[in-house]
Amino acid sequence: MSTLPFRVIAATILASACWPLQLGAAPDTSKAVGFQEIAIHPGQLNLLGVNFLRPLLASGAIDNIATTVLTDNDANFTAKLAGHSNLWVEISNGPGSGASSRIASFTNSTITTEEDLAGFATNQATYQIREAHTVSTVFGIDNNIARNTDPSSNEVGLLPGNVSTADIIWIPTSGGFIKVYYAVTAPPFTTAGWKNTAAGNADASNTPIYHTEAIFVERRGSTSLNLKSAGSVKTGPAILGITTGMNFLNRVFPFGVSLQDSGLGDYLTHGNASTADIVWMPNGSGNYDKYYYALPAPPFTTAGWKSSNTGNLDKGGAILTTGFILERKGGAANVLLISKLPGEDSE
Structure with a gap:
């Protein structure tokens, strides 16, 4: 089991991420809004990502950053963040743009992060703070967002029941999964509502689903569902921390981005189907298509994105699914995931 993609690896600012540093107010990295529908198929573990952000709560320029403490003397966090939970912060400009961490605590002018972001930001770099999605914001407080794909059906929500009969949402943690x-x-003993399989009758509706995490939906029902999601669209890069093993990642962006354009090839281990890092993308059948970045091996293999079962065919145009698995063969690293709005020129 890998640690979570939120856990950016403490490092000096990524030299290859060359977005210009702009001083002053934080640019909003979620300029657009939109919606998407995600298919949930019966009889399988459905890997998916919710590729929209919740509304911006606070932003500003960093006056000082030291390990896990970020200071903005003009922030007024006490007022802006009161009553909110499952908070996370993202560096929103400069070479470390896209690095993020969960927030452990805050005062009026400081936030303490779970991860060390000092290597990704300098004084006067900008930041943004939001709440993470939760089980209730994604699936509905009353389990009323997912709908049967047949318009004539009245079926609403994931299959309710008990631990043995209901559909299960699997949310990755550093030690396994919350279900x-x-x-x-x-x-x-049990009231209706969202429950954690390991926590009895306690309300689990506020269980967070962070923007870098993919989740699984174990569909025990016999029909296909569409899960609708809406919100702010992230623009700009996302920096994801990965470690050796299986990393369950959110595509972050709600529109299609190809392997070739994603930037992943610049950060993953290249090789062959046995030695390279592998990108696992669900194909809707309960199985996965697997891709890797090949090293040239004349006369049979040219460099570039390949599938594990289609030889030397170029697969750089394969579109990242909303959630995917990155099987890391090497050690811990940060990867830079990039995309752009449809019709937007590359930087």
Whole structure:
């Protein structure tokens, strides 16, 4: 099990990420809004990512950053962040743009992050703070967002039930997965609502799903569902921390980005199907298509993106799915995921 993609590897600022540093107010890295529909197929573990952000709560310029403490003397975090939970911060300009961390605590002028962001930002770099999605914001507080793909059907929501019968949402953690389901009332022990499979009748509706995380939906129901999602569209890069093993990643961007254009090839281990890092993308059948960046091996293999089962065919045009798995063969690293809005010129 890998650690979470939120856990950026502490380092000096990425030299290859050359976005210009702009001083002053934080540019909004979610200029557009939109929606998407994600298919949930019966009888399988569906890997998916919710590729929209929740509204911006606070932004500004950093007056000082030291390990896990970010200071903005003009922030007024106490007022802006009061009543909000599952907070995360992102560096929004400069060479470290896209690096992010969960927030452990805050005062009126400081935030303390779970990860060390000092290597990704300098004084006067800008930041943005948002709440993470939760089980209730993605699936509905009453389990009423996913719908049967047949317009004539009245089926709404994931299959409710108990630990053994309900659809299960698998949310990755550093030690495994949190598993959440929608319970039906079973007096006197269980009330209806979102529950953690390991926490009895406690309300699990506020369980966070962070923007870099892919999740699984174990669909025990017999029909296909569409999960609709809407919100702010992230622009600019995303820096994801990966470690050896299987990393469950969110595509972050709600529009298609190809392997060739994603930037992943600049950061992953190149090789052959046995030695290279592997990108696993669900294909809707319960299985995965696997891709890697090949080293040239004349006369049979040219350099570039290949599939594990199609020889030397160029697969750079394969579109990243909303959620994907990155099987890291090497050690811990940061990868830079890039995209652009449709019709927007590359930087």
